[in-house]
Amino acid sequence: MRAPGRNPVVVVGAGLSGLACALHLLGAGREVVVLERDEHPGGRAGRLDRDGFLMDTGPTVLTMPELLEEAFGAVGETVADRLDLVPLTPAYRASFADGSKIDVHTDRDLMAAEVARAAGPREADGYLRLRDWLTRLYRVEMRSFIDAPVDSPLDLLRPDLVRLAALGGFGRLAPAVGSRVRDERLRRIFSFQSLYAGVAPEKALAAYAVIAYMDTVAGVYFPKGGMRALGAAMAGAVTKAGGTVRLGDAVARLERRGDRVTAAVTESGERVPCDQVVVTADLPAAHRLLGHTPRRPVPLRHSPSAVVLHLGTDRTWEGLDHHTISFGRAWRGTFDEIIRQGRTMSDPSLLVTRPTRTDPSLAPDGHHLLYVLAPAPNLAAGRIDWEREGPRYRDHLVRVLEERGLSGLDASVRTEHMVTPADWARQGLAHGTPFSLAHTFAQTGPFRPRSTVPGTANAVLAGCGTTPGVGVPTVLISGKLAAARVVARTGG
Known part of the structure; x- marks a missing residue:
């Protein structure tokens, strides 16, 4: 219910931080409108459907479900009302170049x-x-x-x-x-x-x-239906609690009067008045919307990026668990290649996720999904022509996996999709990385960009570019902290 004379809080972005913020705001009695440019909620926890394969295009590892519980609890719901979370045992399987394997259990004794x-x-x-x-x-x-x-x-x-x-x-x-x-x-x-x-x-x-x-x-968990289910579940809870989630409705600019944001203006030209605004876009995009240029004595440093290879296959391999970390022989040199030299790993360590081990419904009968994540330099650190090198690197990754036990992988592929740093950049992510700012000492805690915006009295930032940082748990917390700031500013 809108307070007399008060416009709603507008949340720009229906990613996990924005949806968490909306739930906490609704729980505090605020009216909320969420504006999202994409046709589905979830933000970086995105989705791609291809040839009957339901691919998660963002994070694949879910931890700290109590933070989701807290967000749903703000509006009187529970995680179980909306999601079927499966605890993964083991959380990971670690595979090494010498042929050894170690299953990573979260149970102490195991x-x-x-x-x-x-x-x-x-x-x-x-x-x-x-x-x-x-x-x-x-x-x-x-x-x-x-x-x-x-x-x-x-x-x-x-x-x-x-x-x-x-x-x-x-x-x-x-x-x-x-x-x-x-x-x-x-x-x-x-x-x-x-x-x-x-x-x-x-x-x-x-x-x-x-x-x-x-x-x-x-512990590590997986929601039935894929990580995409998180955004859908949270958006559903927002709507049930009386909030509005508008998909496919991108914000073109924020209208200001003095130090206050008075409305969000969508690309269709509609003006959505607001009492407060929470912006969850990637940090440079958020500052552009707010008309604010941050001043820092040292430029911000962004995290490495990643190449993600989505493969729909007609077979699977016994050595793969839900999450398998395939380590190469190289270790320290790998970090140097990515971060300092700005080139791809010569002996890659990879995260291979097989979600169909836990939820076969994500692929056609008898088929499987693989999500192969290879850390890579971001576009500021590297000078790689991904349009030319992308297909070669795809073949390199497949060849490496075949050499590490996934024999016949290339021949088993029935559909695929590859995402490179250039693709992340086209999605509007600074320097082509989905991991935002690096967590160096100078970009941690109070030294990380704050969620408040100097010169703006009623705007708050949320998401992985601000505090507390990168990752599903931390962006959920970011949304909660942003909501608390809004409530503190407006009373109640």
């Missing part, structure tokens, strides 16, 4: 037994110490630095800052993991996640081990 089998009892003890450290790190970071507004360095001056320092959170990730497990395979399993934060493990803050906690301790 994983300790698996580590003992693969690397011996001493490493199993090290794993238990590592798990304990990850858990303590997560608890400190979540309550004070992730699920909390952090606008200035002064906001870090909390008791948990001392606890985080005592846990070694301001050291480096690779040594922190390596001090607890010696087996190189285990070190990779618990540190590869830093690449998606845009930093090599040797240079990443140990605090970013919290991502490994989410994957390897908290």
Whole structure:
């Protein structure tokens, strides 16, 4: 119900952060209109339907479902009302160049037994110490630095800052993991996640081990119907709670009067008045809409990008689990190639997701889906002509996978779709990366672009470009924090 004399809150973008924001706002009694340029909700958790194969084009790993529960709970619903979440056991299968495999379980005892089998009892003890450290790190970071507004360095001056320092959170990730497990395979399993934060493990803050906690301790889930089901479920809950979600309705500009945004103007020319606006577009696009040019002494640094190869096949392979991390022999050199040299991996480490293992309905009978993610340089770091090199790199990835046990992969492909950094750029993502800004120290916490916009009294940012950062859990939190700012500004 609209308060007397108050226009709705307009949320620009029906991605996961925008939908989470809308749910929390509706729960606080605000009227909400969500404007989305695409024909379906979900944002980067996108979708492509081809020849009977239902492809997720964005994230494939879902952790921390309690954050979804919180968003649905704001409007009196539960995750179970809207989604069928399947816990994945194992969360991942890690496959190595020497032919060994380690299943990554989130259950403490199962994983300790698996580590003992693969690397011996001493490493199993090290794993238990590592798990304990990850858990303590997560608890400190979540309550004070992730699920909390952090606008200035002064906001870090909390008791948990001392606890985080005592846990070694301001050291480096690779040594922190390596001090607890010696087996190189285990070190990779618990540190590869830093690449998606845009930093090599040797240079990443140990605090970013919290991502490994989410994957390897908290659990990994998959929604029946694919990750696309998240956006559809959240949009459905927004609509049921009285909000409006308008798809295929892109915002062309934001109308301003002084320091206030007064309306969103769509590409069709319609003016949608607003009391407050939450913008979830990629950061440069958000600032263009707001007519704001950020001033920073050092240019923002973006994360590496990714090449994603979607393959619909007429067969599958026993060695593949739902998520399989296929590690090459190279490790440190891989990060150097992507981040510093700006070229593709010569010995790639790949995430291969087979969603049809959990939900066969995503492909025609007797067929399977593969989602192959290869980290790659973003367009600022690399000078790769993807129009020319894309098809060659596709063949390289398929050849590598065949050599690693997926024999006959190329001949089994019945449909495919490839996404390169150039394609991400055409979608409006800065420097052609879906992972937004890198999580360097200078772009973390209060040093990351804030969710408030200087010179604008009623605009808030949400999404992976602002705090707390990149990933499905953090963008859900970003939406919640944005809603809290709106409510605080407007009372109630």
